Amino acid sequence: MASVLTIMILEWILFLLLSFYLDHFGSFQSGIRKAVLLLHSRRAGNRSQSAQQQTTQIQEFEASVEMERTDVIKEREMVGQLLQEPNSSYSVICDNLKKVYPGKDGNSKKIAVRELSLSMARGQCFGVLGPNGAGKTTLINMLTGFTKPTSGTAYIEGMDIRLDMDKIYTGIGVCPQHDLLWENLTGREHLMFYGRLKKLKGAKLAQAIEQSLKSVRLFDGGVPDKLVQKYSGGMKRRLSVAISLIGDPKVVYMDEPSSGLDPASRKDLWKAVKSAKQDRAIILTTHSMEEAEVLCDRIGIIADGTLQCIGNSRELKTKYGGSYVLTITTMAAEEAEEEVAKLVRSISPAVSRVYRISGTQRFEMPKQEVSISAVFHVMEDAKSRMTILAWGLSDTTLEDVFIRVAKENEASSVI
Ligand SMILES: Nc1ncnc2c1ncn2[C@@H]1O[C@H](COP(=O)(O)OP(=O)(O)OP(=O)(O)O)[C@@H](O)[C@H]1O
Helix, strand or coil: CHHHHHHHHHHHHHHHHHHHHHHHHCCHHHHHHHHHHHHHHHHHHHHCCCHHHHHHHHHHHHHHHCHHHHHHHHHHHHHHHHHHCCCCCEEEEEEEEEEEECCCCCCCCEEEEEEEEEEEECCCEEEEECCCCCCHHHHHHHHCCCCCCCEEEEEECCEECCCCHHHHHCCEEEECCCCCCCCCCEHHHHHHHHHHHCCCCHHHHHHHHHHHHHHCCCCCCCHHHCEHHHCCHHHHHHHHHHHHHCCCCCEEEEECCCCCCCHHHHHHHHHHHHHHCCCCEEEEECCCHHHHHHHCCEEEEEECCEEEEEECHHHHHHHHCCEEEEEEECCCCHHHHHHHHHHHHHHCCCCEEEEEECCEEEEEEEHHHCCHHHHHHHHHHHHCCCCCCEEEEECCCHHHHHHHHHHHHHHHHHC
16 A cells, blocks of 8 residues: 555656646757756856856757758748848748647647748748648738737738738738638629729729639639639639739738649649749648649748748758669569569668568668669669569659658657
8 A cells, every 4th residue: 555655656746747847848849958958058057157158058059959950040040130131022021930729628738830930032932831730821820810929920021910910911812721702702703802802993903803813714704703602622722812812912822722623723723823923922831742843932841830941942852852762663572572672782782661562662772872874774684684564763852851851850759
């Protein structure tokens, strides 16, 4: 009995300490970093009384923690610079934007966006990528005034989202993730309504409606005057995009604009977005890497509310995808598959097998270890000795970068 009581008391003390820790440091990931920083600063304080020296040491430590993410650090520095010396060619500046949803019904609070700092230039399409639940929609909801940030802020065309949202509304367009349309209104009536909200009237309004309907290919065949309940899912999506573009907004947010569209409608939509970005900033979230590659001038990958990497697609592929991908298909027999694995290891000892499914194997080989010509040589030679049904060599894709960054974040969240 006494030993049971002792265990219970010990458990109680342990959980008390744990809850104190979580209350003060929020999450394990940032908590560990904060705790180590505190420890480090105390030790530095003991060695020297100089506050300046302490600060330098903490900064150096932060830099080493963030070593892998120089692009994110540079972006934060860029934001700092833009806040000190405003530059009118940047339409959106997020400054340490954070959103915490309070806990409800016994669920704990959720940090959806963590101190996000990034800048988006006019004339560009900025792609926000990330796995489900990464915080993309929350970011857009804060920028469009749908939800208030817990801390930090953003400046849209120089105006603060905490103070000037009424003014900001007239200059932005939004295509939400789920279509917000009235079934009993026509497409044209929707555009008239939103056009008037943007203070368009008379001939200007009629012209703007015609232009936006044409840009998403909803102009011909009497489509504008049909009730929205008769529209297909794709037509509704394109109408939502047309609504976001009416009235010449300087900043347009598109939350997964092409979801549910067939390939032809998607291509039409891409054309519309490409021509729309000339004199405005477009902020687009998508799960389609192809869409991000086609449309986005810069891409930020978010995971667990944190910016993981940022750059154009070429930069991201170079920085985060230093490998070639070799795919080989043989008969689905253990022996044949192992023979192939051995062959690939002879080209690159540091190769890693990504998957093996029914005779098809995918390998990643570090670029610095192999040359394309050597791979071709070995494979052509192997084809004369073994039964290789198909093979292919490709460079890292944006999808590979996305998967790697998301996996790395998952791994570090578990620590
Ligand atoms: N109103 C809310 N209250 C509590 N938690 C919320 C709320 N809205 C979102 N969340 C949580 O915040 C996190 C981020 O959600 P968000 O919708 O921003 O992600 P997302 O990246 O847009 O996801 P998806 O790609 O699936 O649309 C998720 O864990 C989600 O469950």
